[in-house]
Amino acid sequence: MRIGRQTVKLDNPPVIIETSSIVGVKEGEGPLRSAFDKVLTDDTLGEKSWEKSESMLQKQTMLLALEKATLAQGDIDYILAGDLLNQCVGAHYSVRDFDIPFLGLYGACSTMTESMSIGSMLVGGGFANHVMCLTSSHFCSSEKQFRNPLEYGGQRTPSAQWTVTGAGCAILASKGSGPRITHVTTGKVIDKGVTDISNMGAAMAPAAIDTLLAHFNDTGIKPDEYDMIVTGDLGVIGSDILVELMMEEGFDIRENHRDCGKMIYDIEKQDVHAGGSGCGCCGSVFCGYIYRELKRHNLKKILVMATGALMNPMVVEQGESIPAVAHAVTIEN
Amino acid sequence: MKHEMTNQEYNEYIKKKTPNSKIFTNCIKAFIAGGIICVIGQCITALMKKWGLNQEDAGTYTSIILVFLGALLTGLDIYPRIAKFAGAGTVVPITGFANSVVSPALEAKTEGMVLGTGAKIFTIAGPVILYGILASWLAGIVYWIISLF
Amino acid sequence: MDFLKAFIIGGLICVVGQILIDKTKLTPARILVTFVVLGVFLQLIRVYQPLVDFAGAGATVPLTGFGYNLCKGVEKAVSEKGFLGIFTGGFTASAAGISAALVFGFLVSIIFRSKPKK
Structure with a gap:
């Protein structure tokens, strides 16, 4: 139900039945270490380019979510995914091996809640039973695309922010227990x-x-x-x-x-x-x-x-x- | 928003909110790092002259060796670490020029030898060469006009 | 003594760069361009040569020294070859630096890989 100019109140609120998260080495050294499912020991994930690394990161996160939720790919009606890279290559190359209808999103760093917004309307509206919301970013691929080469010797200003190497996946469902x-x-x-x-x-x-x-x-x-x-x-x-x-x-x-x-x-x-x-x-x-x-x-x-x-x-x-x-x-x- | 700010007001507001770079300490660091690199250059020049090279050739060799060191340290991922401390102290010397050539080439390697390394090697250094040559061309015209009289 | 002079002048030129970075938000690429062009100009008005005589590598190692070299090269070329020198001088003078940067840059990019940062 639509309330006000910009808000939807979900009469059948979807459940977040499971999530998964994988982060990079630096993020694993931070205060939230124990809260992530997996901390990488190698930010390349064994891939030859940073774009491929990010894609692999998304893929692993997505597979982990399925595993934790004990669901099969066939149970998922939609996957909503996006990342920061041009043409969302992180998402496109991670989902190409999956047998799941896909909608690509670009909301820059807002993609996680953008995907959960659309996902919960799909589920809440009765159009899907399970929707997967997936996003990632990778420090190295972002620096390459948005800023300077990694080995370039520059100083970051005090207002600069550090792109997180990490990915998160949430599975929304019409039934089940959870928030x-x-x-x-x-x-x-x-x-x-x-x-x-x-x-x-x-x-x-x-x-x-x-x-x-x-x-x-x-x-x-x-x-x-x-x-x-x-x-x-x-x-x-x-x-x-x-x-x-x-x-x-x-x-x-x-x-x-x-x-x-x-x-x-x-x-x-x-x-x-x-x-x-x-x-x-x-x-x-x-x-x-x-x-x-x-x-x-x-x-x-x-x-x-x-x-x-x-x-x-x-x-x-x-x-x-x-x-x-x-x-x-x-x-x- | 109730208290709607114009873009200009907002930009002025965030200027107050954003911490400034610690310019004084940054300058000291840049001074020390830049100074040291120049001293290394001076050492190389002195050594070359001792080995019998004239001033001009010794200077040229100094450039080549510093460029080599800058390139190598970039490949070893040491130069960016020093640069984080040194700021302009590692940007302004010729080693910084080497860093600006090597770093994009290194990163673009994944896109192949020609369109990756080959094309990207000039992304930062290209403008330096272009405007350097352009300025020297203009200077050349000045010298040439002077030579006519 | 030469080393002290090189240290101080070289360090000061870098401080100018640091102030430009922190105060003007100029990106490092723009700083490099500014320094090279500035070097050419300062040599054209005969200010940079005395600095080189005084500080040696302290004045030639920073990128203003690269500009100085370009300018000196073109002056020499014009005096030797006349009009043609306008076109040959700059590249001749900077040949060693640019060749070294390209050759070593290429070799390093072949040998090493870009690494994740922390």
């Missing part, structure tokens, strides 16, 4: 004219604010009803902006706001400047740590909102700014 997705708030593309490609948090914060305000207005839910309002990868600077500007709007989220980009690394010790980013950031933290906490009933009701900077380096060189989007889903136990 349920009850509301979906779909964001609009917001561009506040930020042009600095090493300040993604600041570019994405306005989109996060816009979606969050729409969510509160549409649903009437109060911020303190949530045990946790978790954003994808706003990082240190973006989180700071979000919390401060939400205060000005009259919503106090100081207590319960968390950010996956700040959670996945030990910011000081691991020298990641403003924190983590990438599809795999929210993907692995949600499918790893947050899902575990939901299962343990340490969290009752949360809002997950991944934010994406829809940045294309070429168009930014042409003088354009960075559009951003944020999608939110309410998850209740």
